[in-house]
Amino acid sequence: MKNSWLIVVLSGLHGLLFAQHPVDSIKESDAAAIIEILAADAMKGRANGSPEILKTGIFIGDRFKQAGLSPMPGQASFYLPFTLPAYNPSAVTDMLEWNGEIISPGRFMYFPSQPGNHLPKELKDFTVIHQDTCFYNTMLSGYKYATTPLLIWTSEMQPDNENYFPEWINLPNGGLATDILLVYATHPPDTVTLTGLPQYYNSLGYNIVGMLPGKSKPAEVIIFSAHYDHMGTTGFGRKDTIMNGANDDASGTTAVLMLADYFAKRNDNERTIIFCAFAGEELGLIGSEHFINHLVTENVVAVVNIEMIGISQLGKNNVFITGYNYSDLPALLEKNLKRFGIKVRGEPNQNKNLFERSDNFPFAKKGIPAHTVMSSDDDEPCYHKPCDEIKRINIKHMTQVIRSIAFATESLINSSETPGRKRYERPKLNFNRD
Numbered sequence: 001m002k003n004s005w006l007i008v009v010l011s012g013l014h015g016l017l018f019a020q021h022p023v024d025s026i027k028e029s030d031a032a033a034i035i036e037i038l039a040a041d042a043m044k045g046r047a048n049g050s051p052e053i054l055k056t057g058i059f060i061g062d063r064f065k066q067a068g069l070s071p072m073p074g075q076a077s078f079y080l081p082f083t084l085p086a087y088n089p090s091a092v093t094d095m096l097e098w099n100g101e102i103i104s105p106g107r108f109m110y111f112p113s114q115p116g117n118h119l120p121k122e123l124k125d126f127t128v129i130h131q132d133t134c135f136y137n138t139m140l141s142g143y144k145y146a147t148t149p150l151l152i153w154t155s156e157m158q159p160d161n162e163n164y165f166p167e168w169i170n171l172p173n174g175g176l177a178t179d180i181l182l183v184y185a186t187h188p189p190d191t192v193t194l195t196g197l198p199q200y201y202n203s204l205g206y207n208i209v210g211m212l213p214g215k216s217k218p219a220e221v222i223i224f225s226a227h228y229d230h231m232g233t234t235g236f237g238r239k240d241t242i243m244n245g246a247n248d249d250a251s252g253t254t255a256v257l258m259l260a261d262y263f264a265k266r267n268d269n270e271r272t273i274i275f276c277a278f279a280g281e282e283l284g285l286i287g288s289e290h291f292i293n294h295l296v297t298e299n300v301v302a303v304v305n306i307e308m309i310g311i312s313q314l315g316k317n318n319v320f321i322t323g324y325n326y327s328d329l330p331a332l333l334e335k336n337l338k339r340f341g342i343k344v345r346g347e348p349n350q351n352k353n354l355f356e357r358s359d360n361f362p363f364a365k366k367g368i369p370a371h372t373v374m375s376s377d378d379d380e381p382c383y384h385k386p387c388d389e390i391k392r393i394n395i396k397h398m399t400q401v402i403r404s405i406a407f408a409t410e411s412l413i414n415s416s417e418t419p420g421r422k423r424y425e426r427p428k429l430n431f432n433r434d
């Protein structure tokens with residue numbers, strides 16, 4: 001009962017501060033609905049390379065779309081593929097048969113609006129458009145709002161370039177609304193089969209990334225991130241083999257989705273906000289390592305990565321921030337979290353080096369203030385076990401942490417505060433706090 005007074009007082013305060021979209025608009029019921037989908041048995045533990053992680057990914061991409069986010073500049077969609085380890089990236093790709101002949105890969109390019117099992121496609125699946133002019137950027141820009149899959153073909157040669165679809169092709173900002181297949185061919189199509197080779201699609205992971213361009217400082221970027229992959233299934237002869245990863249890290253992914261929704265509705269971010277749901281984290285942060293290549297790292301002001309906030313290991317309304325002393329960001333967040341009634345504790349065990357073990361780390365190595373907000377760690381009894389399930393998640397706590405992150409990052413978003421940058425050095429493991 002004591003706490004309900006606190007909530008009433010805080011609600012009133014937020015109502016004054018953010019009359020349009022108070023952080024209270026982040027609802028427990030919405031958070032519960034999202035995490036139930038992410039951690040459902042149907043997602044089979046969201047293993048990298050599985051069909052179920054793609055299903056999860058498409059759910060995330062759809063939420064970004066509903067929220068009104070844009071893809072990263074130059075990207076066709078929210079889905080940024082990277083090659084999973086143990087696959088040879090150049091070995092396989094899509095295959096296109098045109099009037100009974102295989103078209104060489106350099107002469108067609110396929111831009112799916114969504115990854116996954118959308119292939120094979122045939123001539124009847126496309127609206128066919130013949131274009132006299134050369135390909136590239138103008139063609140894609142011209143059709144970005146089309147709603148049915150398009151096959152755009154030309155017999156016009158691109159001058160002085162053997163490869164008709166160079167890798168540096170610039171896609172229109174804002175993404176494509178439909179699938180577009182670009183083809184260079186000498187004759188019109190009578191039969192077409194576009195086949196997605198399963199080896200190719202199983203070899204890809206997808207980071208799902210959307211953004212809200214900044215109103216007055218678009219070149220300054222704040223990133224919210226979490227990983228949506230997990231460990232898949234385990235062992236034989238057990239009753240429950242699905243490692244649902246509800247806490248790790250469906251909880252953080254829920255936070256990213258809700259923050260995207262929240263800041264999109266506020267529509268007043270002075271800085272650009274990028275929302276990342278990473279894959280490949282459980283394989284060694286390879287998704288976030290890949291994503292770094294899409295960024296001008298000097299433009300990134302802060303990265304708030306979110307992990308395992310579904311369980312309050314250190315007590316109610318307590319969180320910790322990994323690598324507290326490695327930049328000014330944790331102290332800045334702590335000051336603001338405190339105003340919201342959230343206590344920032346020291347890491348439970350410095351020797352675990354949690355700072356290097358989640359998706360904040362690839363950013364931190366580049367000198368970006370990048371840390372992970374957590375409220376439980378691998379001492380949690382169901383960590384990486386099938387019992388990391390939705391029924392153990394404290395929705396109330398999780399939602400309150402999400403609200404507090406929205407509140408505490410307000411000064412970063414509106415550009416009134418900027419954390420100092422530090423060159424990352426390996427942590428000293430005797431560090432003590434609290």
Ligand SMILES: [Zn+2]
Binds near residue numbers: 307308358
């Ligand atoms: Zn995790």
